[in-house]
Amino acid sequence: MAENTTSQAVSVHAQWSNRTVFILAATGSAVGLGNIWKFPYIAGENGGGTFVLVYLLCIALIGIPIMMAEIMLGRRGKQSPINTMKALAKQENRNPGWVWLGWMGVFAGFLILSYYSVIAGWAMSYVFRTAGGLFLGVTADGVNSIFTDLVSDPERLLAWHTVFMVMTMTVVARGVKNGIEKAVTYLMPLLFALLIVIVLYAMTTGHFLEGLKFLFTPGEIDGKGILIAMGHAFFTLSLGMGAIMVYGSYLSSQHSIAQASILIALADTVVALLAGLAIFPIVFANGLEPGAGPGLIFQTLPIAFGHMQGGTMVGVIFFTLLVFAAWTSAISLIEPAVAYLVENKGFDRVYSAVLIGFLTWFVGLGTVFSFNIWKDHTLTIPFLFENFSFFDTLDYLTANIMLPLGGLFIAIFAAWVMHEQSTKEEMATYPALYKTWRFLVRYITPVAVIVVFLKAIGAI
Numbered sequence: 001m002a003e004n005t006t007s008q009a010v011s012v013h014a015q016w017s018n019r020t021v022f023i024l025a026a027t028g029s030a031v032g033l034g035n036i037w038k039f040p041y042i043a044g045e046n047g048g049g050t051f052v053l054v055y056l057l058c059i060a061l062i063g064i065p066i067m068m069a070e071i072m073l074g075r076r077g078k079q080s081p082i083n084t085m086k087a088l089a090k091q092e093n094r095n096p097g098w099v100w101l102g103w104m105g106v107f108a109g110f111l112i113l114s115y116y117s118v119i120a121g122w123a124m125s126y127v128f129r130t131a132g133g134l135f136l137g138v139t140a141d142g143v144n145s146i147f148t149d150l151v152s153d154p155e156r157l158l159a160w161h162t163v164f165m166v167m168t169m170t171v172v173a174r175g176v177k178n179g180i181e182k183a184v185t186y187l188m189p190l191l192f193a194l195l196i197v198i199v200l201y202a203m204t205t206g207h208f209l210e211g212l213k214f215l216f217t218p219g220e221i222d223g224k225g226i227l228i229a230m231g232h233a234f235f236t237l238s239l240g241m242g243a244i245m246v247y248g249s250y251l252s253s254q255h256s257i258a259q260a261s262i263l264i265a266l267a268d269t270v271v272a273l274l275a276g277l278a279i280f281p282i283v284f285a286n287g288l289e290p291g292a293g294p295g296l297i298f299q300t301l302p303i304a305f306g307h308m309q310g311g312t313m314v315g316v317i318f319f320t321l322l323v324f325a326a327w328t329s330a331i332s333l334i335e336p337a338v339a340y341l342v343e344n345k346g347f348d349r350v351y352s353a354v355l356i357g358f359l360t361w362f363v364g365l366g367t368v369f370s371f372n373i374w375k376d377h378t379l380t381i382p383f384l385f386e387n388f389s390f391f392d393t394l395d396y397l398t399a400n401i402m403l404p405l406g407g408l409f410i411a412i413f414a415a416w417v418m419h420e421q422s423t424k425e426e427m428a429t430y431p432a433l434y435k436t437w438r439f440l441v442r443y444i445t446p447v448a449v450i451v452v453f454l455k456a457i458g459a460i
Ligand code: PHE
Pocket: 029, 030, 031, 032, 033, 034, 035, 112, 234, 235, 236, 237, 238, 239, 241, 243, 329, 330, 332, 333
């Protein structure tokens, strides 16, 4: 064990140059495939309106308080989530067993990245499809068969998955500070602008109101839908597995954690809602199924690119930016694991990144095959889900179980296990905000997570 596990203020890693860089990096982690690829398709599968409302409530009442808690723990512990939990439990004279929370997070990040990379690969291949003019004047059926062709070809999926993993390992090996900063400063606003261009196109389809109605008119939802909405609040804000914690550990000064968290959550939510507004009018205008599943954006947006003025260019830039957004998220998914190896095993960053990257790539093969040769191999877990593919299972277990569970324990640790004085030292910039945070994270957040879990399995 390295000696630095208990000396809290010393970090073996580089620090962010200032608060803005931290906010950018955390936003880069939060905004990704979750917002643009996942949010629309799960909103579609779960009936829209009420799902969106539950998701927004979860962001406000669960997500933001837990984000504050994670940043606070990271900044105080100054190490990878595993060593941060170990150091903080020791500092606070609490049970050393809390370290497993760090381990669970590292494991969740690893599993998420394994499928995240495969989906990012889809986005990469769409850059080239769009550039080649494949979607010019295309019909909904045409777009659909282009998508089916891609996912039924394991070799192509594997190739793109490999390219994306290599890209991710490269940045992580060089240290997250270099690279992320620029990517987020310039590319994130551009992605935002392009989403607005697509929303403007969606307004011309004649079905914009129908899209709006679908997204914002409450309807039916069941316990499982509520769990998926809550799980997504964790996923989209990168919470519950230590990504934001490890970024918080590279934050040196005493800036307001609350302000940063609110900004990050806001930016993230706006991007997701814009993606929804872009996609659903196209879905309805073309008689598509809102619940079409993980292919939804790939089966809708190309129609827009095939028909709007300058659509090929807009499409190429859009998918390129989506790849960048996925990249800055992917980096944060393995940074906790890599940081741990650097701290405890004395490995250098390059070796650690390659090692973890290779393992992740290998597990990702399961997701690659689950869309084609393993399509019919499914799993059923009583009370949770039926006939899920490898990809569905991983996605469900990580986003809806592991992240909320991690978040729940982070809330309990920050609000009940740590001494009040310690959390005050980190977060007392605005006393009123601190009080609100403490109330939420002590009572509302944990109870809400537990109630949603119980409701999903039909216990209440
Ligand atoms: N928040 C990212 C997204 O929405 C995914 C992610 C989850 C990243 C967990 C880091 C940790 O795409």
